[in-house]
Amino acid sequence: DTEVTQTPKHLVMGMTNKKSLKCEQHMGHRAMYWYKQKAKKPPELMFVYSYEKLSINESVPSRFSPECPNSSLLNLHLHALQPEDSALYLCASEGSQSEQYFGPGTRLTVT
Amino acid sequence: SQQGEEDPQALSIQEGENATMNCSYKTSINNLQWYRQNSGRGLVHLILIRSNEREKHSGRLRVTLDTSKKSSSLLITASRAADTASYFCATDLVAYQKVTFGIGTKLQVIP
Numbered sequence: 001d002t003e004v005t006q007t008p009k010h011l012v013m014g015m016t017n018k019k020s021l022k023c024e025q026h027m028g029h030r031a032m033y034w035y036k037q038k039a040k041k042p043p044e045l046m047f048v049y050s051y052e053k054l055s056i057n058e059s060v061p062s063r064f065s066p067e068c069p070n071s072s073l074l075n076l077h078l079h080a081l082q083p084e085d086s087a088l089y090l091c092a093s094e095g096s097q098s099e100q101y102f103g104p105g106t107r108l109t110v111t
Numbered sequence: 112s113q114q115g116e117e118d119p120q121a122l123s124i125q126e127g128e129n130a131t132m133n134c135s136y137k138t139s140i141n142n143l144q145w146y147r148q149n150s151g152r153g154l155v156h157l158i159l160i161r162s163n164e165r166e167k168h169s170g171r172l173r174v175t176l177d178t179s180k181k182s183s184s185l186l187i188t189a190s191r192a193a194d195t196a197s198y199f200c201a202t203d204l205v206a207y208q209k210v211t212f213g214i215g216t217k218l219q220v221i222p
Contacts, residue, residue: 041214042213048208088151092154099159102146103153
């Protein structure tokens with residue numbers, strides 16, 4: 001199985017809501033990533049988990065809270081987001097040569 | 112700042128023509144990767160070239176790497192309408208634990 005899955009595909013939330021994005025891979029990869037991508041821009045790294053431990057946090061605001069329950073799952077908990085947080089959120093896992101396997105993304109709109 | 116810079120930022124060609132995209136980077140790399148992204152979707156890994164390699168082929172794709180000039184090129188031969196997408200180079204830097212994406216080239220192939 002070479003697929004990274006993400007749910008939901010689309011999410012609309014108000015600024016007071018709490019929601020979570022989910023990501024799953026079954027390729028045995030030990031590193032997983034969260035990226036944020038705005039329109040016409042490259043993916044921007046948010047977090048990296050390596051062996052289920054947070055190894056990189058790119059100074060992301062605390063209203064984004066990542067979680068790695070096990071080596072196959074990655075969550076991103078969202079709380080009190082701002083309209084400027086609206087973007088495509090991409091999850092990826094890392095292969096043996098640092099190549100990234102991306103999920104289809106969650107299109108998030110904050111109203 | 113983004114490590115890789117693609118050139119051109121946008122390219123429009125007729126179906127059947129070849130498309131060439133370039134990527135420049137600033138510091139030493141372990142490898143360089145190319146990705147494709149269809150509109151609003153996740154990125155797809157296309158090809159990886161190691162720092163000790165100069166050229167690599169995969170189907171209609173040809174990638175070159177010149178470490179002395181810190182640049183790479185992606186050639187897509189006999190382009191098809193389905194090749195219409197954004198293409199990103201990404202560098203696995205020696206100094207960092209993460210892959211960094213360039214700004215991308217938007218390719219349009221006109222049928």
